[in-house]
Amino acid sequence: MMNREYLTFAQKHPQLFVNPPGIIFTILLDEDKIQQAEAEMTRRLAAHNLPxxxxxxxxxxxDQYLLLLRDAVSFPDGSLGTYIRFVNPDGAPGVIILPVCQGRVVLLRHFRHATRTWHLEVPRGFGEQGSSSEANARRELAEEIGATGAGVRLVFLGEVYSDTGMSAASNKLYYAEIETYHEAELHEAIAELHVVPIAEFERLIRDNEITDGLTLSAYAYAKARGLF
Structure with a gap:
C-alpha cells in the first residue's frame, strides 16, 4: 500500500504513533523524512543483496486479525531507517484467565498453528471492542471451559505485552475461582481439559512442559499476589 493510506491511518490512530520523551526510535510522519528513511534502507538492503x-x-x-506496519524512524544515534511492528488498531486488549476449581488449575491441551504442536495453556482470547475486559474474560471462560455466571469470581492481575519487540498488542490477566467446568469446544483445536493440582501445575512449569508465555505470565502474577 502507498504512504497516503499509511498517513491516513496514522491520523486516525494517533495513540499508535506517539513519540514520548527520552532516547527512543522516533516515528517520522513528515513525507520528506519518510522518503529519506526509505532511501537509506534501500541502500542498506541493496548492499546485502536483499529485496x-x-x-x-x-x-x-x-487482515481481520493482524495489522503489520513498517514505520520510518530516526534511531537514537540520529540515523534514519525503518522498523516493523504489529499493532491492534481497535485497541481492545486480549484476555488471559488462570482458572482454579477447588484447588486445581484448569488447563487446555491446545493445538497451535503457529508452532505446529500442542501446548498446555490457560484460556485466552481476543478482546471485543465495546466490551469490557472482564466481560471478555467471562466470555472466554464460558466458551472454552463452560464456566459461567455467579460460579465465576474474577481477580484482575495486571496487563502484559507478549512481545514488546514486535507487537503493540496488550493482554489483561485474570485469576478466576470457578465452581464448575466442562469439556471444551473441538472447533478451537482443544483436545481436552487438563485439570491438575497446583503442585502439579508448578511441576509442569518447572520441567518445561508448559511453554506458553502467556500462561507463564498469568502464573507469575498470581504467585506474586499470593493467590497460590
Missing amino acids: TEWAKVGIVYQ
Whole structure:
C-alpha cells in the first residue's frame, strides 16, 4: 500500500504513533523524512543483496486479525531507517484467565498453528471492542471451559505485552475461582481439559512442559499476589 493510506491511518490512530520523551526510535510522519528513511534502507538492503521493496514504509499487511506496519524512524544515534511492528488498531486488549476449581488449575491441551504442536495453556482470547475486559474474560471462560455466571469470581492481575519487540498488542490477566467446568469446544483445536493440582501445575512449569508465555505470565502474577 502507498504512504497516503499509511498517513491516513496514522491520523486516525494517533495513540499508535506517539513519540514520548527520552532516547527512543522516533516515528517520522513528515513525507520528506519518510522518503529519506526509505532511501537509506534501500541502500542498506541493496548492499546485502536483499529485496529493496523491504524499505517501503506503509501498511505491509492487514487482515481481520493482524495489522503489520513498517514505520520510518530516526534511531537514537540520529540515523534514519525503518522498523516493523504489529499493532491492534481497535485497541481492545486480549484476555488471559488462570482458572482454579477447588484447588486445581484448569488447563487446555491446545493445538497451535503457529508452532505446529500442542501446548498446555490457560484460556485466552481476543478482546471485543465495546466490551469490557472482564466481560471478555467471562466470555472466554464460558466458551472454552463452560464456566459461567455467579460460579465465576474474577481477580484482575495486571496487563502484559507478549512481545514488546514486535507487537503493540496488550493482554489483561485474570485469576478466576470457578465452581464448575466442562469439556471444551473441538472447533478451537482443544483436545481436552487438563485439570491438575497446583503442585502439579508448578511441576509442569518447572520441567518445561508448559511453554506458553502467556500462561507463564498469568502464573507469575498470581504467585506474586499470593493467590497460590
